[in-house]
Amino acid sequence: MQKIVTLAAASALLVLSTAAGHAGTLDNVKSAGVVKCGISGSVPGFSAPDDKGAMQGIDADICYAVAAAIFGDKSKVKFIALTAKERFTALSSGEIDILPRNTTHTLHRDAALGIDFTYYNYIDGQGFMVKNSLGVKSAKELDGAKICIQAGTTTELNLADYFRTNGMKYTPVGYDTSAQTREGFDGGSCDVLTSDKSQLAALRTELKDPSSASILPETVSKEPLGPVVRQGDDQWGDIVRWTLYALINAEELGIDTTNIDELKKSSTNPGIKRIVGTEGTMGKDLGLGADWAYNAIKAVGNYGEMYKKHIEPLGLARAGSVNDLWTRGGILYAPPIR
Amino acid sequence: MAEKSKIPLHRDPFVRSLIVQLTIPALLIWGLYIMFQNTVENLARGGIKTSFDFLGEVAPFAIGFSPFWTFELGKSTYLDVFIIGIQNTILVAVLGIIAATTLGFIIGVMRLSPNWLVSRFALVFIETLRNIPLLLQILFWNFAIFLAFLPGPRQSLEFLNSIFLNGRGLYLPKPVVNDWSGFWVVLGVFIAGIVGTIILRRWAKQRQDETGKLFPARLVGLGGIILLTLLALLVTGGPISFELPALQRFNFEGGIELPLPLFSLWFALSLYTSAFIAENVRGGIQSVSKGQTEASEALGLPRGLMMQKIIIPQAMRVIIPPTISQFLNLTKNSSLAVAVAFEETVAIFAGIALNQTGQAVTIIFMTMAVYITLSLLTSLILNIYNRRVQLVER
Ligand SMILES: N[C@@H](CCC(=O)N[C@@H](CS)C(=O)NCC(=O)O)C(=O)O
Numbered sequence A: 001m002q003k004i005v006t007l008a009a010a011s012a013l014l015v016l017s018t019a020a021g022h023a024g025t026l027d028n029v030k031s032a033g034v035v036k037c038g039i040s041g042s043v044p045g046f047s048a049p050d051d052k053g054a055m056q057g058i059d060a061d062i063c064y065a066v067a068a069a070i071f072g073d074k075s076k077v078k079f080i081a082l083t084a085k086e087r088f089t090a091l092s093s094g095e096i097d098i099l100p101r102n103t104t105h106t107l108h109r110d111a112a113l114g115i116d117f118t119y120y121n122y123i124d125g126q127g128f129m130v131k132n133s134l135g136v137k138s139a140k141e142l143d144g145a146k147i148c149i150q151a152g153t154t155t156e157l158n159l160a161d162y163f164r165t166n167g168m169k170y171t172p173v174g175y176d177t178s179a180q181t182r183e184g185f186d187g188g189s190c191d192v193l194t195s196d197k198s199q200l201a202a203l204r205t206e207l208k209d210p211s212s213a214s215i216l217p218e219t220v221s222k223e224p225l226g227p228v229v230r231q232g233d234d235q236w237g238d239i240v241r242w243t244l245y246a247l248i249n250a251e252e253l254g255i256d257t258t259n260i261d262e263l264k265k266s267s268t269n270p271g272i273k274r275i276v277g278t279e280g281t282m283g284k285d286l287g288l289g290a291d292w293a294y295n296a297i298k299a300v301g302n303y304g305e306m307y308k309k310h311i312e313p314l315g316l317a318r319a320g321s322v323n324d325l326w327t328r329g330g331i332l333y334a335p336p337i338r
Numbered sequence B: 001m002a003e004k005s006k007i008p009l010h011r012d013p014f015v016r017s018l019i020v021q022l023t024i025p026a027l028l029i030w031g032l033y034i035m036f037q038n039t040v041e042n043l044a045r046g047g048i049k050t051s052f053d054f055l056g057e058v059a060p061f062a063i064g065f066s067p068f069w070t071f072e073l074g075k076s077t078y079l080d081v082f083i084i085g086i087q088n089t090i091l092v093a094v095l096g097i098i099a100a101t102t103l104g105f106i107i108g109v110m111r112l113s114p115n116w117l118v119s120r121f122a123l124v125f126i127e128t129l130r131n132i133p134l135l136l137q138i139l140f141w142n143f144a145i146f147l148a149f150l151p152g153p154r155q156s157l158e159f160l161n162s163i164f165l166n167g168r169g170l171y172l173p174k175p176v177v178n179d180w181s182g183f184w185v186v187l188g189v190f191i192a193g194i195v196g197t198i199i200l201r202r203w204a205k206q207r208q209d210e211t212g213k214l215f216p217a218r219l220v221g222l223g224g225i226i227l228l229t230l231l232a233l234l235v236t237g238g239p240i241s242f243e244l245p246a247l248q249r250f251n252f253e254g255g256i257e258l259p260l261p262l263f264s265l266w267f268a269l270s271l272y273t274s275a276f277i278a279e280n281v282r283g284g285i286q287s288v289s290k291g292q293t294e295a296s297e298a299l300g301l302p303r304g305l306m307m308q309k310i311i312i313p314q315a316m317r318v319i320i321p322p323t324i325s326q327f328l329n330l331t332k333n334s335s336l337a338v339a340v341a342f343e344e345t346v347a348i349f350a351g352i353a354l355n356q357t358g359q360a361v362t363i364i365f366m367t368m369a370v371y372i373t374l375s376l377l378t379s380l381i382l383n384i385y386n387r388r389v390q391l392v393e394r
Helices: A002-016 A025-032 A058-071 A087-092 A107-112 A154-165 A178-187 A197-205 A234-252 A260-266 A270-276 A282-286 A292-300 A303-314 B013-045 B078-111 B116-131 B134-149 B180-211 B217-235 B260-287 B290-298 B303-340 B345-357 B360-393
Strands: A035-039 A077-081 A115-117 A122-124 A126-131 A145-150 A170-175 A192-196 A213-215 A223-225 A228-230 B157-159 B163-166 B169-172 B174-177 B240-243 B256-259
Touching (some): A025 A035, A025 A058, A025 A234, A035 A058, A035 A087, A087 A115, A170 B345, A197 A213, A197 A303, A234 A282, A260 A292, A270 A292, B013 B360, B134 B303, B180 B217, B256 B260, B290 B303
């Protein structure tokens, strides 16, 4: 019943927020003094509190960067933890301004849920974790298995597709949060746990006995994850999109937290000057101050620094992977800031 | 009549109340309609087209537990998901109501027992269960008790090589009819047994009223039913056989599977609600005047019989109304199921289907309609029963 109340409240919000939702998000954010940011709050590397209670991860960093770009102060963020099922209603009803909650870009979500995708902060794919005692070596052997899964995700859709394509059967055991999913797997309510691969590694380390389970080699889907905004406010979409682009471009141009002040003072490279705001009208074009990108990079570092800080500890190497820059064999490619 | 016609229309109480009673609902409906229009328009502006069309589309995800409906991945639609959700909600609600009522009555009577230990036990039971949040109790049964203590499929507890219990659920043999004509004979005998028992009981009651002699009609009837049915089974050569659950590579297949989440939810809902029902029962019993107890004691009735024949029937009229709302609460509380992966209406329809289709207005509307209908049906049935109990009293 609690869920119904939440959803009914969200629907009521939709009724009341006639215009508020769709235009003028930047003005709303400015008058509220904070960016309302929807995250999971329990996915290490993406969004999880550190031991001081501060939210950490590449999803959290997107919001810190946007807050810094707008206010020049990365602390002006209010994090709201959402389950997979709640997230889109929360965004379209105006409860949050940005949704960087390890959310996959798909056509249906983009075109039919009243939301818009910006770009990607991590490109992932779905995998399977199994108990070693079953002796399974490939996902193709999983016919007849019970599979723990988080409800309301692309994960459950890919799973259905994969088993249908391969003519296999399975029984889903669908939980609400990843903690419950992990506990279910640990306690033996299923044989297999499936999730985005970036999370399998972290989930495995949280098992009672991590060495009792292993991750199968198959990657069964494409999961481009990135921040999402409400449909219908293009200016706000541009701000979020170009803040992320700025972090990626900064890496490409060799701008990082250690040298950005130096570069701001003395760089003669016009590309760098446009990013740090000493040349051009980039900030003004977006409706922000000239040092929007400078503040964002200063707050969270360039994309490479973010990756190194949050994703590398999960044991996911970047060099040559899809998440590397296009100049190094990856597919991260941010359009030019000019 | 002549006097009445003198009253001007605007002061005629009948006309006035008619106008008021028509205007208020009209305003309410109009308000709701505006709200609905507004929501749909807002959603449309955000790119969400509200309609019922999605119900005919193939559901792109699987449902694990649908005992009364076939779910086939790639064929079944969102409408099937809706139907399965309702069925599972009703299943757990009915199971829960039966268990909670039985347990609630026992605990409620124990609460008033003259035995200190028994009444203390009932008190602790009630106070503990009533005061721990239900969600916590559901999680407790699922994760801390069942999953923690029940073994994996390979080490299942087994009875007679045909019933298996493990951390995934309970697996039972499934009856399969292999000779329909024989089956009808057996069924006929069984029904005849029940009818016979009813007649026997009527006769026994009449005899008791007339002569005061007791006859154990219930026991004799039950024995008769069992014996005759067994005999019919034997004569027809066993028209029913059983499909046994068998361990495959990962799980048991075949037979009837009752998944663990059903038990976690059922246990938690029944225990939690039984504590409230026990309090209703206690209140009901205490509302019966003490004279009744004294009178039946004077007659020399033993305590059990006194409860059954004198006190409880009179207490019923006080017990039933608040117990109806406990039944409704139980039904609504079953929506906490998603925490343990039980697939009822809120979990799979208002949860998964809403998330995958984005049809918030339609889906929430349909879900609310389900709960309202279930609540009204429960109240209706129990109110009819209540009226009968009340009349017996007068
Ligand atoms: N990328 C997928 C899955 C995202 C997702 O919610 N993943 C789960 C694990 S499979 C998660 O992050 N859970 C975290 C939580 O419940 O807080 C999607 O967009 O649907």
